[in-house]
Amino acid sequence: MHHTVVLAAPGVNGLQLFGAVTLTFFAFASAFCLIAGLKGSDRIKIQTRDQAAIWGFVTGALWINAGGTWADWANSFGDVGRSMTADTGFGDPGLGGSACLMLLAAWCWPFKERMAFPAFLALSGAVLAGQAGGIPGMAVGIIRAIVSKMAGG
Known part of the structure; x- marks a missing residue:
């Protein structure tokens, strides 16, 4: 006779690390953290343009992934970058x-203390990269895949 023992962490279902959450949660949380960091939160530090660009890029990828109003906002940023x-x-x-031009501008342009500009340029670049595909689009796809798994998708 064989006995099977299953060890499971309480509250963890598959890769749903936070319980029941949706892609909308991740879109909202990224927007909230991006704004808090840009406003000077003592918990979320966005002190360099590289940090601002990374936060913007991830936020853009998450907004598109969430769909609905979040995707509408993201597409508006993409439209600005395209224009x-x-x-x-x-x-x-x-x-x-x-x-690529939006991402280069976010990464290279001397913004000094204005961290919102590289964040918004990178957000626009992420949206456009996701639409265009290619190597920058792969980074957006990886972010989407990871977060979709975390949300149980």
Whole structure:
């Protein structure tokens, strides 16, 4: 006779580490943390443009993944980034080119103490990268896959 013993952590169902949460929770939490960090929270430190860009990129990926109103907001940021790079008189860089230009601007431009600009540029870049695919789109896809698993999807 064989006995099977199953060891399970209480409250953990699959990869649902936080219990029953949805993608909307992650979109809201990322937006909340991004704004708190940009406003100077003593718990969430966004002190460099690299940190701001990473927070913006992840937030954009999560907003698109959540869908609904969150995706509408994200697409608005994507539209702003697309309008900044297309119709400039230099030709159309394409969707992937627009994504890369937004991400380059977030990473390279000297914003000094204004951390909101790289965060918003990276948020726009993440949305455009997700739409364009390619290597930047892979990073967005990885973020989406991880968070979807955490939400039980």
